Amino acid sequence: MSRPARLVASLDAPSPVTGFDTAPCLMSGPGARFLVQRDDTELIVCELAGWAPGSTIRFPAPWPPELGSWALSPGADLAVFAGRHALRAVDRSGRTRWELRHPCWAGCAGHTDASKYVGDRDHRYSGSGSVAFATDGKLVWAHIPGPSADEDADGDDGPEVWLVLDAADGTVLARAATGTVAAGSVHVPHPDPGRMGLSVGEGQDGSPLLWGRWDGSRLTVDTFGGEDRVLLAVSPTGDRLLTVTHDQDTLAVHRAADGSVTAALDAEAVPPHPAAEEDAGDAEADEIRAYFDYEGGFVDEETVVVGTTESDEEYGAGRHWLVAPASPRPLDRITYPREVSGPPRALGDGTWYTVSAADSALHVWAL
Template identity: 50%
Template sequence: MLSGLPGRRLLAQRCDDALVVQALDDAFAPTGERVRVPAPWPSRRGTWAVAPDASLAVFAGVHAVRAVEPSGATRWEVRHGCWYGACREMHTSYDEYADRKDHRYPEGGSAGFSADGKFVWAHVRGPLTTGELDPKAIDEWLLLDAEDGRLLARADAGAAAAGSHHLPHPVDPTQMGLSIGEGQDGAPLRWGRWDGRTMAVDHIAEDLALMSVSPSGERLMTVAHDQDVLAVRDSRGSVLDGLEWDAETAVPRHPDAEPDNDEASPCWDWAGGFIDETTLICSTVESDEEWGEGRHWAIDTSGARTPVEVSYPLPVGTQAGIALGDGLWCTASESGDALLVWALDRD
């Protein structure tokens, strides 16, 4: 995974027993020592996030959010309710359920660092081991001090998640986006703000996936849960004028698709994002794969606003692109053993 803002790029790979992180310079060349953070549980049992300076990794697991230093030392841990829905135990360790068949496929939450690395936002299954919230709350959204794990604020996420991911505001560390997946039931989208005392949560929608935040933090890229509509919104959730695209009418069917097949209509992938403040990279790979090579699209929201198919000079595999900002995005190579970084030819 390639992440981070321009000037603070990180290449990270989650192995089963560790998270390996390499800092990169602006030319994507390795800089400094590679960091290996031991993982407290296997990769299939949770998600992870890494601080912008790679000094700390946070693992969001089935029963706890744990912050681990490169030395392997646990800096702090916040325990919470078990993500396996039928379980009401407050586990104290992973070993308690590691071999239990009923815990093989738990649901899950996530964690994310603020842009400056000072805060960790964590989406957890309630309740916490200390303190009280609304007893009807199923999922909680926490704001934690990254240094010591101190709970700064908490709120009811208003969801019953199967999974989630965080997207930070690139400039303001007191704002964070949370995209929640509830399987077939929906996709709640939340935007959090902290004023130094309390957390305010905007319930933007119940059926949207948050894919990207623009470099300024003022624009959000979303895809509808059923993948038919892609849109650019302000941080309160309102669609900006004219910046909404229905896949069925915005992009043509795959050239090899059966013309009379109703299932051949394109749909947007849950991937892509802002490669700069006004340009999007997006894809229809999932709906294209039955007919042939998947397609990527660039959209200039300040110009024609029409999706333009990206033509690559070499095969890029079947994955959607990952927006990097600074005019760049990346894809996996066709073999899957390398990441390729791209920029649009503006000529």
């Protein structure tokens, strides 16, 4: 059975797409919604009135997009850039509010000027961390190499650390060793500002999922799913987590309280792409099987949207699915009135969006 999607809005990218990680995305804050794009020199934030573009805020970026990631505060008054050598917070005026330096992800002796390493292959393709704001905007969570500049170089944090910082001035409030060797990482915020998820990709070695709790004085970190879970999303209430295994075979819903799995769905339950079956011939079943993307989320508390676009791309248009988190199973395949590309990205308010094939626009959908 299929479910038709309705186009809610189409939004053009604020700036021409120039390459690595410069596609637009949607973000929400308290009573606000933003269209955000990182281009070669800036983080561009367009405030939306409903779905209509409004005023634009521009945060100057300290390094090119291929050399780091970013996070925007819920009120869009501060952007934090996570680079190869430092975290840097920039306010709406373009002023650097604070900076925290750390050892280089590429292992160099250190640079203070990005122009000195922009063309360096080791810096471009090194491991990397990530950064995120808590939902109240008062805390910044950051995954960096340790030790950072606020700590004695002889500290025993280990090669990588997870920090909780005061967003106002960059003061480190807490730290914990991650025990990871990252190729990259992604933060997933929880509605409770004192909780945060961190997925660390270690290439073929696995994908540890860390769950942090900050009570105002102490940071505790749990690991959910061992070395084999990628955190995709937190439900709107914060009660549920959505994960996929590192091998993309199993989708699972967890209790946020303790990480226990409440329901799981194996990719074998998803039919192969129709074009794959037509072309299969004597191919083994494993060669045409579908598997889940590393993206997905909660359309609302009772509906999850996920994709099999990566496994489908060899055969044609990628497919998106609706799943019930109470007992995951493919409910329906989503059908669209126009061609879509890439995975679905849920917004938690009954809508989700897709980005055009050229990354030049995004399209918002509802059932």
